[in-house]
Amino acid sequence: MEKSVILAGFGGQGVILAGKVLAQAGMDHGLEVTWFPSYGPEMRGGTANCTVVLSDEPVASPLADDPTALIAMNLPSLDKFESTVASGGTIVLNSSLIERPVMRADVKVVSIPMNEMAAKVGSALAINMVALGAYIKATEVTPLATVKTAMAQMLEKDGKGKFIPTNEQALEEGYNAA
Amino acid sequence: MSVMTPKMVKVFERPRSLADIEFTYCPGCHHGLITRIIAQVIDELGIQERTVVVGPVGCSVFVYQWFRCDGIQSAHGRACAVATGIKRVNPDLIVFTYQGDGDLAAIGTAESIHAANRGENITVIFINNQIYGMTGGQMAPTTLIGQWATSCPEGRDAGLAGYPIRFAEIVAQLDAPVYVTRQSLYDQKRIRATSRAIKKAFQYQVEGKGYSLVEILANCPTSWHMKPVESNRWIADEVVKVFPLGDLVDRG
Amino acid sequence: MGEKILIAGNDAIAEAGIRAGCRSYFGYPITPQNELLEYMSAHMPKAGGAFVQAESEIGAIYMCYGASAAGGRTMTSSSSPGISLKLEGISYLAGCDLPCVIVNVARGGPGLGNIAPAQGDYFQATKGGGHGDYRMVVLAPATIPEATELTMLAFDLADKYWTPVLVLVDGVLGQMMEPVEFCEPVDPTTLPLKPWALTGAQGRPRNIVTSFFLDPHELSEINLKRQDRYRRIEAQEVRYEEFETGDATIVIAAYGTVARIAKTTVKLARNEGIKLGLLRPITLWPFPYAPFRALSNRVKTILTVEMSAGQMVEDVRLAVAERAETPFYGELGGIVPTPRGILREVRKYVSYDAENGQSF
Numbered sequence: 001m002e003k004s005v006i007l008a009g010f011g012g013q014g015v016i017l018a019g020k021v022l023a024q025a026g027m028d029h030g031l032e033v034t035w036f037p038s039y040g041p042e043m044r045g046g047t048a049n050c051t052v053v054l055s056d057e058p059v060a061s062p063l064a065d066d067p068t069a070l071i072a073m074n075l076p077s078l079d080k081f082e083s084t085v086a087s088g089g090t091i092v093l094n095s096s097l098i099e100r101p102v103m104r105a106d107v108k109v110v111s112i113p114m115n116e117m118a119a120k121v122g123s124a125l126a127i128n129m130v131a132l133g134a135y136i137k138a139t140e141v142t143p144l145a146t147v148k149t150a151m152a153q154m155l156e157k158d159g160k161g162k163f164i165p166t167n168e169q170a171l172e173e174g175y176n177a178a
Numbered sequence: 179m180s181v182m183t184p185k186m187v188k189v190f191e192r193p194r195s196l197a198d199i200e201f202t203y204c205p206g207c208h209h210g211l212i213t214r215i216i217a218q219v220i221d222e223l224g225i226q227e228r229t230v231v232v233g234p235v236g237c238s239v240f241v242y243q244w245f246r247c248d249g250i251q252s253a254h255g256r257a258c259a260v261a262t263g264i265k266r267v268n269p270d271l272i273v274f275t276y277q278g279d280g281d282l283a284a285i286g287t288a289e290s291i292h293a294a295n296r297g298e299n300i301t302v303i304f305i306n307n308q309i310y311g312m313t314g315g316q317m318a319p320t321t322l323i324g325q326w327a328t329s330c331p332e333g334r335d336a337g338l339a340g341y342p343i344r345f346a347e348i349v350a351q352l353d354a355p356v357y358v359t360r361q362s363l364y365d366q367k368r369i370r371a372t373s374r375a376i377k378k379a380f381q382y383q384v385e386g387k388g389y390s391l392v393e394i395l396a397n398c399p400t401s402w403h404m405k406p407v408e409s410n411r412w413i414a415d416e417v418v419k420v421f422p423l424g425d426l427v428d429r430g
Numbered sequence: 431m432g433e434k435i436l437i438a439g440n441d442a443i444a445e446a447g448i449r450a451g452c453r454s455y456f457g458y459p460i461t462p463q464n465e466l467l468e469y470m471s472a473h474m475p476k477a478g479g480a481f482v483q484a485e486s487e488i489g490a491i492y493m494c495y496g497a498s499a500a501g502g503r504t505m506t507s508s509s510s511p512g513i514s515l516k517l518e519g520i521s522y523l524a525g526c527d528l529p530c531v532i533v534n535v536a537r538g539g540p541g542l543g544n545i546a547p548a549q550g551d552y553f554q555a556t557k558g559g560g561h562g563d564y565r566m567v568v569l570a571p572a573t574i575p576e577a578t579e580l581t582m583l584a585f586d587l588a589d590k591y592w593t594p595v596l597v598l599v600d601g602v603l604g605q606m607m608e609p610v611e612f613c614e615p616v617d618p619t620t621l622p623l624k625p626w627a628l629t630g631a632q633g634r635p636r637n638i639v640t641s642f643f644l645d646p647h648e649l650s651e652i653n654l655k656r657q658d659r660y661r662r663i664e665a666q667e668v669r670y671e672e673f674e675t676g677d678a679t680i681v682i683a684a685y686g687t688v689a690r691i692a693k694t695t696v697k698l699a700r701n702e703g704i705k706l707g708l709l710r711p712i713t714l715w716p717f718p719y720a721p722f723r724a725l726s727n728r729v730k731t732i733l734t735v736e737m738s739a740g741q742m743v744e745d746v747r748l749a750v751a752e753r754a755e756t757p758f759y760g761e762l763g764g765i766v767p768t769p770r771g772i773l774r775e776v777r778k779y780v781s782y783d784a785e786n787g788q789s790f
Contacts, residue, residue, distance in 0.1 A: 020436070020607065023436055023607060024436050027434065027436050027609045032609070033436070033607075033608065033609060034606055034607065034608050035436070035606060035607040035608075036602060036605065036606040036607075037605055037606075039461075039462060039545070039601070039605045058573075059608075060690050060691065060692075060693035060694040060697070060769075061690060061691040061693070061694040061768070061769050062602065062606050062608075062690070062691075063602075063691065063766060063768060064768075065768040065769060065770040065771070066770070226631070227630050227631055227632035227633075228630035228632065229630070230500075230628045230630070232496070233640075239642065240642075242638055242640070243638075245636075246631065246636055247630075247631055247636055248628040248629070248630060248631050248636050248637045248638070249628075249636065249637075249638045249639070249640075250496070250499050250526075250628060250638070250639040250640065251526075251638075251639065251640035251641065251642050252492065252495075253492065253518055253519065253522050256488065256489075256492040256495075256519070259484065259485075259488070259489040259490075259492035259493050259495075259496065260492050260493070260495055260496035260499075261496060262482065262489075262493050262496060263454070263456065263492065263493035263494060263495060263496025263497035263498075263499075263500065263504070264496040264497065264499060264500045264628060265496075266454060266480035266482060266493070266497065267453070267454050267480060267496070267497040267500040267501070267502040267504070268500045268501070268502075268628075268629065270630075271500070271628070271629075271630055288485045288486055288488070288489065289485065289486075289488070289489050289492065291485070292484070292485035292489065296482070
């Protein structure tokens with residue numbers, strides 16, 4: 001079974017890091033994974049996205065025509081990728097910034113106010129973990145505990161260990177809301 | 179009749195580091211003299227067995243043949259980058275480049291400046307004869323204003339071709355070089371001074387002090403269309419006005 | 431093999447270089463290979479090696495030239511426009527029979543192009559690029575684990591045949607992350623000494639490293655010897671992968687990123703009953719002409735897919751001649767073909783027998 005997700009948002013919303021955490025968690029969970037970012041000038045302030053593929057066999061294409069899920073952190077991301085999501089797939093969207101509904105009837109929609117939820121745990125920067133938590137609940141690709149561990153390891157490695165508790169809370173917040 | 183047998187004292191010999199091959203340079207050219215001085219310095223410092231010469235493209239393209247040392251030919255202008263690679267991999271080697279004005283100060287400007295700026299522990303011997311000799315006498319970056327060359331048949335015009343570039347002065351602006359000097363060979367005194375400068379540059383490298391540039395004002399009787407003696411006089415009278423002699427930096 | 435780590439292609443190739451016993455790296459920043467240079471700046475000194483951020487790609491390749499002549503395993507990396515600058519030095523490396531590993535994380539061109547993934551450097555990599563009669567081994571991994579294996583292999587081949595070796599990837603492979611288990615590191619002090627290395631003329635005649643021979647007969651002789659070496663490489667070092675070609679009636683020819691995407695196409699096609707296979711050259715030079723020739727005797731179509739206007743397809747056609755049809759599908763400008771995009775193209779060459787429900 002192969003699952004693919006596009007994580008998309010403004011530069012600074014942390015979609016690149018959220019994708020890495022998911023890929024790391026998938027690997028720790030025993031899955032084959034790939035992570036592919038949009039890169040270049042757009043990563044500084046413009047739109048950003050990355051694709052994560054998780055599979056129980058070696059991943060061929062790291063890019064997906066029709067991802068099984070989309071995490072849309074802002075309206076341009078929903079506009080750009082909504083039509084590509086596979087039928088029966090999942091769209092996790094940030095209702096804080098996206099006012100229109102999803103037009104597709106053949107996908108599962110998880111709509112949560114990520115900005116407010118992140119603010120609630122005390123850090124606007126944790127919005128990406130709110131999104132990831134919701135995605136994990138909706139798709140069950142890996143256990144939440146594995147994601148928490150992967151996140152903690154990555155932040156530790158980058159010398160940002162002090163942000164681990166906030167990000168754990170954000171993951172839980174998203175997970176419980178979905 | 180009694181014959182006095184004079185006590186024989188050897189006052190002159192071929193340096194050990196100089197290979198027993200005839201130079202291919204034109205008669206009266208300073209390249210041969212400079213090569214000999216370097217070989218003598220290598221002998222005096224006892225570094226023949228760990229010296230690597232990096233050759234240029236130009237009249238001295240075969241410079242690695244004249245020394246009994248390991249040698250490498252470089253692409254035109256790249257000698258300082260090649261020397262950097264060798265020295266970084268094996269810092270025990272004594273590495274020097276031997277480059278003309280086109281090689282070092284035109285096509286190789288970037289490599290030459292940045293090796294100096296990094297303070298690579300190498301010695302750069304820069305032969306400034308104000309002409310492209312090997313290709314037949316075209317204008318060099320150091321050609322004097324008004325000087326004739328095959329590619330500036332009316333003489334170098336600053337409006338068209340800029341001014342002679344003073345490479346030693348440019349390098350002397352940098353913080354890293356330990357020794358930057360300009361020398362010449364137009365008389366005995368200057369030849370001895372050049373020998374001392376080259377020795378100092380190598381000595382600094384042996385001591386691990388860093389980058390040295392020895393710029394030498396040389397002649398090219400063939401492309402200048404002068405007799406060797408005239409060419410020496412030309413350097414003494416005209417060239418030194420544009421390229422003043424002496425040490426620019428000595429942080430040793 | 432050690433533990434599995436999630437790592438980006440650029441980082442993984444750099445780590446593989448260090449593990450291969452490379453102890454000098456010279457480079458210049460250019461997207462999308464910057465992380466390779468940055469990784470080297472952090473890790474090469476820790477391994478006791480030399481790292482220099484050069485003044486240009488030209489400076490970098492000549493630092494490699496010097497480092498290789500001094501006997502060490504050495505490496506540089508860049509992306510397409512930077513590789514164009516290095517070509518002069520690559521010709522000199524080849525002309526002096528010096529080993530060196532060069533990595534091209536290719537991007538869109540020509541000119542400044544863009545920083546998106548592309549495969550427009552195939553001709554440059556495999557047909558010379560620089561001046562003179564030389565060849566260069568070109569390795570084209572399709573995954574990051576394979577990129578690490580081939581980078582280590584690149585050093586072995588460079589030393590075995592005294593030749594520059596190019597590892598050709600693209601922006602996708604440079605930027606994407608994948609789990610990797612690295613091979614055990616090579617201790618550079620255990621590598622065989624190179625008799626021509628510039629180590630100082632102590633207790634032996636001087637060594638001269640040069641590609642300059644004025645006597646035509648001498649230069650001819652040296653070239654012929656080198657050509658013999660190239661023939662040996664062609665005989666011994668061809669590498670490729672066949673995927674689902676056993677019963678295939680149509681086969682995709684693709685390398686690198688496109689090949690791994692096309693593997694998904696193969697799966698999609700087989701779900702529709704199309705007998706699709708994939709032949710993936712791993713060495714672009716030497717090119718696997720023989721496997722393509724063999725395949726062309728039993729399949730109807732060999733569809734070459736590249737992120738270029740059609741470069742490798744010329745080698746495929748050379749191998750296949752007229753024995754099978756050899757169409758081409760390319761994406762340009764940094765557009766990456768998708769599995770379904772390739773499938774749409776494949777369908778054009780498949781006829782469907784409605785009575786028997788079979789595609790052929």
